[in-house]
Amino acid sequence: MEHSGKRFNTILFVFLLILFFLFLIPILLVLVNSFKGQLFISNAPFALPDATTFSGIDNYVNGVQKIDFFRAFGYSLFITVFSVAAIILFTSMTAWYITRVKSPVTSVLYYLFVFSMVVPFQMVMYTMVKVANVLRLDNPFGIIVIYLGFGAGLSVFMFSGFIKSVPVDIEESSVIDGCSPIQTFFLIVFPILRPTAITVAILNAMWVWNDFLLPYLVIGTKFRTIPIAIQYLQGGYGSRDMGALMAMLVLSIIPIIVFYLTCQKYIIKGVLAGAVKG
Amino acid sequence: MQKTLKKYFAVFALPTVIAFVIAFLVPFFMGVYLSFAKFTTVTNAKWVGTDNYVRAFSDSNFLNALGFTAKFTVVSVIAINVLAFLLALLLTRGIRGTNLFRTAFFMPNLIGGIVLGYIWQLLINGVLLNFGVDITFDASYGFWGLVVLMNWQMIGYMMIIYIAGIQNIPGDVIEAAQIDGATPRQTLLYVTIPLVMPSVTICTFLTLTNSFKLFDQNFALTGGAPARQSAMLALDIFNSFYGRMGYEGVGQAKAVVFFLLVAGIALVQLMLTRSREVEN
Helix, strand or coil: CHHHHHHHHHHHHHHHHHHHHHHHHHHHHHHHHCCECHHHCCCCCCCCCCCCCECCCHHHHHHHHHHCHHHHHHHHHHHHHHHHHHHHHHHHHHHHHHHHCCCHHHHHHHHHHHHHHCCCHHHHHHHHHHHHHHCCCCCCCHHHHHHHHHHHHHHHHHHHHHHHCCCCHHHHHHHHCCCCHHHHHHHHHHHHCHHHHHHHHHHHHHHHHHCCHHHHHHCCCCCCCHHHHHHHHHHCCCCCCHHHHHHHHHHHHHHHHHHHHHCHHHHHHHHHHHHHHC | CHHHHHCCHHHHCHHHHHHHHHHHHHHHHHHHHHCCEECCCHHHCEECCCHHHHHHHCCHHHHHHHHHHHHHHHHHHHHHHHHHHHHHHHCCCCCCCHHHHHHHHHHHHHCCHHHHHHHHHHHHHHHHHHHCCCCCCCHHHHHHHHHHHHHHHHHHHHHHHHHHHHHCCCHHHHHHHHHCCCCHHHHHHHHHHHHCHHHHHHHHHHHHHHHHCCCHHHHHHCCCCCCCCCCCHHHHHHHHHHCCCCCHHHHHHHHHHHHHHHHHHHHHHHHHHHHHHHHC
């Protein structure tokens, strides 16, 4: 019995190994094709590069110039870092306030935040872009306000859920000891919220970094984040440069893989917590 | 403390509330209003009653997108959950390399929809090349391409949730079943599956809403080709706003219908999770 169980596990191991390679094929395929001349991609995507089709890093040089990749990377990084920072800071403060202060205003706010979680982007897409234009928020700084506002629902909800489970006594004694609410929040409450803050940060970072439609409509004509730059490469020209497209796909996946492999533990925890609560 | 804190509304709540009003509340209510109006920019809106809704439901693109989305959602929810659950079972047996497999299977989930769409466009067109066509040849190619893409993206994520669910089952429950003479199949059917039902609910709704609201992948993979037949609801709404002159109001009406459908799904989920909490 023990022996046959082991053998069964070996079969399963081989099966998983095959599945593992099948899972990686799409990415490997793009990687391989990114080193081929652009004429040899669409008509023979499964062929490995050879002496005639190998093009070295031409596609990378070409693609980086065409879509100004590093500028796009800069915009993506800037918008993601500052939007996530703003979301963490402001929604945790808001969540603490509306959980601790019981009034009609705070409970209406809470329900509005929860309500906003079920509203799909398309519902507010057109009007949000108009409002952003009128208020001059159509730049990489302004879009942070949009992300804070549109991302507030889930983040406030998650922070509130955690704060409800934290006993209020610690905070009260800190106020009695002479701390102002601001000191109490940053010295006592925020450190306790750290695990939730990491979860909220991971979920929002994944959203903002990969988001396409919102930045495309709000700032896309002037400031291209990575997804917008990729889309531009695809549709902007008469004939599409498959080589550059492959190379830019590879360059846009690399940061994600690096981020994933370094923060894997937090990411898995984050999406698990997000799934259960969202 | 409540009294002291109450005075600090401007510090703690106001920044978020202002951003929330700008990015959500105003656009939402404006959107509801504009769905009953004819307009090309927001300032020249004229009330037309339910005209936009009538036109939305007589728009063959919209009805087609509705059908496509519904079919796509059902197929991908079932496929993703079955496959993710099977993978989770395999990866909780203590097989060698479990961590490596888990890492790899989850990874596609982090890649953005636009990039995913182009990755799969290359692969699928490469396969279809042998038959002399590409993915835009027929809407059913786009449909199955999207199903495969969605599976590749979401299986790992759902697998993680199922693994957590399976690992939460107390070991002695499984042991007790085995001592009582349950076969592995019986253990799975009568012990494991009933005990991971909370995970099943979570995963079903996550895949349901994600599939239903899909945009980026659809936009990049086929862009709705051929002739908008493979466009899902979100893409059809986008097309109405930005691809057709004089359809802004209709687009907004479609968006409201879309919102009601998504909200309906969320409501059902809420009721299901609530009723289960009572049972526990």
